[in-house]
Amino acid sequence: MTQGLAADVIVVGAGIIGAACAQALARRGLDVLVLDAGLPGATAAGMGHLLVLDDNPAELALSQYSLQRWRDIARNLPEGCAYRSNGTLWLAANAEEMAVAEHKHANLRAHGVICQLVGAPRLCEREPLLREGLEGGLLIEDDGILYAPATARWMLDQPRIRQRQARVAEVDGARVRLDDGQWLAATAVVLANGIQATELCPELPIQPKKGHLLITDRYPGQVTHTLVELGYVTSAHNASGPSAACNIQPRPTGQLFIGASRQFGTTDPQVEGWMLARMLKRATEYVPALAQLNAIRAWTGFRAASPDGLPLVGQHPQRPGLWLAVGHEGLGVTTAPATADLLVAQLFDEHPPLAAQAYLPQRFLGEPTHA
Amino acid sequence: MPELTLDGRALRVAEGTSVAAALALAGDGCTRTSVSGQRRAPLCGMGICQECRVSIDGRRRLACQTLCRDGMQVETRA
Ligand SMILES: Cc1cc2nc3c(=O)[nH]c(=O)nc-3n(C[C@H](O)[C@H](O)[C@H](O)COP(=O)(O)OP(=O)(O)OC[C@H]3O[C@@H](n4cnc5c(N)ncnc54)[C@H](O)[C@@H]3O)c2cc1C
Numbered sequence: 357m358t359q360g361l362a363a364d365v366i367v368v369g370a371g372i373i374g375a376a377c378a379q380a381l382a383r384r385g386l387d388v389l390v391l392d393a394g395l396p397g398a399t400a401a402g403m404g405h406l407l408v409l410d411d412n413p414a415e416l417a418l419s420q421y422s423l424q425r426w427r428d429i430a431r432n433l434p435e436g437c438a439y440r441s442n443g444t445l446w447l448a449a450n451a452e453e454m455a456v457a458e459h460k461h462a463n464l465r466a467h468g469v470i471c472q473l474v475g476a477p478r479l480c481e482r483e484p485l486l487r488e489g490l491e492g493g494l495l496i497e498d499d500g501i502l503y504a505p506a507t508a509r510w511m512l513d514q515p516r517i518r519q520r521q522a523r524v525a526e527v528d529g530a531r532v533r534l535d536d537g538q539w540l541a542a543t544a545v546v547l548a549n550g551i552q553a554t555e556l557c558p559e560l561p562i563q564p565k566k567g568h569l570l571i572t573d574r575y576p577g578q579v580t581h582t583l584v585e586l587g588y589v590t591s592a593h594n595a596s597g598p599s600a601a602c603n604i605q606p607r608p609t610g611q612l613f614i615g616a617s618r619q620f621g622t623t624d625p626q627v628e629g630w631m632l633a634r635m636l637k638r639a640t641e642y643v644p645a646l647a648q649l650n651a652i653r654a655w656t657g658f659r660a661a662s663p664d665g666l667p668l669v670g671q672h673p674q675r676p677g678l679w680l681a682v683g684h685e686g687l688g689v690t691t692a693p694a695t696a697d698l699l700v701a702q703l704f705d706e707h708p709p710l711a712a713q714a715y716l717p718q719r720f721l722g723e724p725t726h727a
Numbered sequence: 728m729p730e731l732t733l734d735g736r737a738l739r740v741a742e743g744t745s746v747a748a749a750l751a752l753a754g755d756g757c758t759r760t761s762v763s764g765q766r767r768a769p770l771c772g773m774g775i776c777q778e779c780r781v782s783i784d785g786r787r788r789l790a791c792q793t794l795c796r797d798g799m800q801v802e803t804r805a
């Protein structure tokens with residue numbers, strides 16, 4: 357570490373993204389200082405579903421690479437991180453959605469993702485609680501789940517990483533000012549502070565997208581795969597108004613996680629009854645027996661949405677020394693390993709493991725003003 | 728005076744007794760065993776904390792929010 361510097365690299369944010377970046381940097385032999393203000397972040401609020409998504413080629417590349425990395429990481433993960441490779445079962449309610457499933461199947465297969473179409477009769481064999489009359493589904497076998505907050509803590513538990521609870525009030529290239537006025541300098545600063553990124557860099561095109569979640573009491577063995585409706589592709593992703601889609605995830609404890617809702621234009625963390633009701637109603641349209649279960653908690657969280665749904669990973673084009681790892685929307689737990697690897701490759705000026713172009717901040721912020 | 732079964736044992740309680748109160752009277756006061764194997768008991772007594780989850784006639788309910796009824800089967804070790 358160079359004299360006078362607080363660390364080689366300062367990472368702002370100790371969520372799953374900051375933690376993955378810090379771990380990757382520390383493994384390269386750098387001393388890393390992680391600053392976190394202790395605000396309620398997306399990592400603690402989210403579902404931790406590890407899934408391949410293919411709305412566009414860049415999203416598929418990022419998620420597929422990450423799923424492979426998670427499988428490697430999982431070998432060393434402590435049990436508390438609750439990693440499971442339980443697969444995702446995408447559900448088609450009608451012929452139109454089944455056509456989406458078939459298209460998705462072909463696309464994923466072409467990219468080497470292990471998946472299979474499941475016809476209506478086999479659907480209820482695999483998941484007996486599903487209602488009758490669904491058209492079919494698509495099973496993606498290597499998708500998984502993770503308890504992200506524990507995983508972030510595990511990633512940060514490294515000799516070369518120091519953690520400090522502090523709120524960053526200003527970033528200036530490779531320096532940060534804490535809210536007590538103290539300046540800390542490094543050779544690089546990584547901004548990984550989720551939806552709060554715009555407080556430090558107002559020029560970032562990031563918007564909070566609110567989500568509700570609910571967890572039930574323990575009902576072991578009732579649901580095996582993470583059940584997601586394919587209407588998700590058409591309704592939730594593309595709508596600008598409030599929307600809800602069926603997303604049911606079995607936790608290793610036997611509890612069921614139920615999501616997912618999406619709302620723009622609010623930063624109020626309050627659980628909203630009407631939105632929760634709409635979300636639960638949607639879930640019971642696929643698994644009617646849910647209505648008989650006892651829920652124990654509901655809460656909300658905010659996804660950091662960029663205009664194209666992809667994260668911003670790379671150096672800030674107008675603020676040399678400041679590196680961005682933000683805008684991971686509803687997929688940041690999944691895409692944390694790819695984000696960390698892309699960031700490290702760019703910091704070390706190496707060939708990245710997947711093409712970096714689609715995730716560069718330049719696409720929103722313009723070309724670099726520095727040499 | 729409803730008569731219910733608590734972990735296989737018959738118990739008669741006064742009208743208006745909650746399942747949580749019945750457990751305190753006649754059981755170990757606990758409603759369930761947690762993932763980590765600990766026995767858990769009612770805490771808030773008003774339907775908020777969810778600590779008092781218990782199996783009643785095969786369904787998960789809150790012991791503090793459920794009144795004892797004739798013939799009820801309460802299982803704290805299910
Ligand atoms: C309801 C919901 C469901 C989701 N489901 C999934 C899912 O199933 N699968 C999936 O892959 N992803 C999911 N996500 C998305 C995923 O959770 C996020 O993309 C991911 O957690 C983002 O991590 P992060 O580290 O960027 O941000 P955060 O976890 O938000 O962490 C940011 C950190 O920065 C800190 N911070 C902020 N400002 C400052 C400051 N000025 N100074 C110091 N520290 C600061 C905060 O304290 C916080 O700890 C979901 C998100 C939500 C909201």
Ligand code: FES
Pocket residue numbers: 768769770771772773774775776777778779780789790791792
């Ligand atoms: S004791 Fe708290 S909900 Fe019953």
